[in-house]
Amino acid sequence: MTAVPCAAQKRDEVLAILAAIIVIIVGVALSSLKDSIKRTIDYHRKPKKKKEPEPEDDATGAIVSGSEVSEKFMTYEWTLTRTTGVKTKISAGVTPQTCPHCGAHVDVNQTAECPFCGSVITTDTFDWAIDNITALSQKTK
Structure with a gap:
C-alpha cells in the first residue's frame, strides 16, 4: 500500500x-x-x-x-x-506562560484567551x- x-x-x-x-x-x-x-x-x-x-x-x-x-x-x-x-530575563527562547486565573499552561496567541477557563490574559507582568x-x-x- x-x-x-x-x-x-x-x-x-x-x-x-x-x-x-x-x-x-x-x-x-x-x-x-x-x-x-x-x-x-x-x-x-x-x-x-x-x-x-x-x-x-x-x-x-x-x-x-x-x-x-x-x-x-x-x-x-x-x-x-x-x-x-x-526587567528582561535571560532566556533561551520563548518563556512558557501560565494563566493567572486558573494556572494552566497557555500559548499566548492572537486572542490572548485561556483555552481552559476563557479568561483574557494580559501582559502586565x-x-x-x-x-x-x-x-x-x-x-x-
Missing part, C-alpha cells in the same frame, strides 16, 4: 527559506505605564528548491500557492511593549510582547 500525501503535506513541502536581513530600531517610547520599541525588519523569502510540483487544488489541479522561481522582499514594522519597570505588526511593503522578483 502506497501512502498518498494530503494537500497539507504538499503545501508544507513548498515552504520557503525566510531570513531577516535587516533590523533597524526606529523608535523607543518610555512612559509611566509602558515601554515600547518600534523596529522595521526586512525579510527575504527565497523559494525552496525542490523537485515536487507546486501545491494543487485537489478538485481542479490548479496551483494554489508557492513559486519555484519568485523571491519576495518584505518589510514589516514590529512594535514590542512591556510594562515599565519589568510579562517581558516584551508583540503589540503590533504592520506590513510596510512587499516586492516580488
Whole structure:
C-alpha cells in the first residue's frame, strides 16, 4: 500500500527559506505605564528548491500557492511593549506562560484567551510582547 500525501503535506513541502536581513530600531517610547520599541525588519523569502510540483487544488489541479522561481522582499514594522519597570530575563527562547486565573499552561496567541477557563490574559507582568505588526511593503522578483 502506497501512502498518498494530503494537500497539507504538499503545501508544507513548498515552504520557503525566510531570513531577516535587516533590523533597524526606529523608535523607543518610555512612559509611566509602558515601554515600547518600534523596529522595521526586512525579510527575504527565497523559494525552496525542490523537485515536487507546486501545491494543487485537489478538485481542479490548479496551483494554489508557492513559486519555484519568485523571491519576495518584505518589510514589516514590529512594535514590542512591556510594562515599565519589568526587567528582561535571560532566556533561551520563548518563556512558557501560565494563566493567572486558573494556572494552566497557555500559548499566548492572537486572542490572548485561556483555552481552559476563557479568561483574557494580559501582559502586565510579562517581558516584551508583540503589540503590533504592520506590513510596510512587499516586492516580488
